Amino acid sequence: MIVLLICMLIVVVGVIRKVPVFDEFVEGAKHGAMTTIRLFPFILAMILAINTLQGSGLLNVLMDRVGGGLEHFGFPKEVLPLVLLRPLTGSGSLAVTAKILEQQGPDSFIGLVASTIQGSTDTTFYIITVYFGAIGIKKIRHSLMTGLIADLAGVVAAVFVCTKLFT
């Protein structure tokens, strides 16, 4: 509903301000599509790695060992691999989220939590590398710590908010 209203608003404002809306939409969509298709090799590489880890049984062992304790706090252990990979790799966490959605169902509680985590955190390591790397900053001070704490807050908030909204 909100999404539809935003769409309408954008098109209406576009028409009022005399933007060639169709041409610009197509142009933007072309860019979006190309970017996503260029992502394919990365997604493939990460799905391969994660399927291998899971097929070998190692992922389940890790999840039971580490995740078992977390269950006491109402934290679904199935999303643990996502939490660990999220700050490191964008395509990797995409692949893990896809895997969780496929196995648990996108509309299950775990599926909703995984989707929310994926959307409310970011690839902290990557962003810090790119932003500071571009201007030659060597001493990054507290920024990595801040990013990781914020990611953790996002994960805790995702579990909390989903528990309130969806159960």
Next chain:
Amino acid sequence: MNIVWAVLMIIGVGYGLLNGQEATALGNTLTKSGEQAIALTMGLVGIVAFWSGLNRIAEKAGLVRSLGHLLRPLFQFMFPSLKEHDAALSAVVMNVCATLLGLGNAATPLGLEAMRQMQSRNPQPDTATDAMCTLLALNTTGLTIFPATVIGLRIAAKSANPTAIVASTLLASIIATITGLVVDRVLRRRWRP
């Protein structure tokens, strides 16, 4: 990244073989990955292209600029050290607005421009300034009003309601962002340049 991937692959295959998994079962997983990657990419292309198209209209209609104007006072409060440095503050505002709208592609160049502007007045060019750290805190929390990528993942997984997570994602990312900003304020004193 190369190391992360190598480690994942090697311990995956290694553990599988040690664990007495049949090589064919492991091989099947590998071939199945291609299929899954295609399905996932296809699910993403539709929704990301749609949102990029809409955003292109928003950009051309000056909506990003308007949003920036609206939010400017808030940024003057968050970046007190940029009060005298208008070019840097403008780039910061545009970067965060682009992130908010989910325009990842536009956001990164704007963010790098903001970093360059701030670096031009940095007394210690190898050390991050307070304002840089605050900008990074805003960028690493994934604050966005429309998480197109996640919705694409949910479409690919045949969700009955792909946009069900818009509200929960917004709430969780607001909490993450506020936490990031508070932690930034607190930790900045302990890591003086």
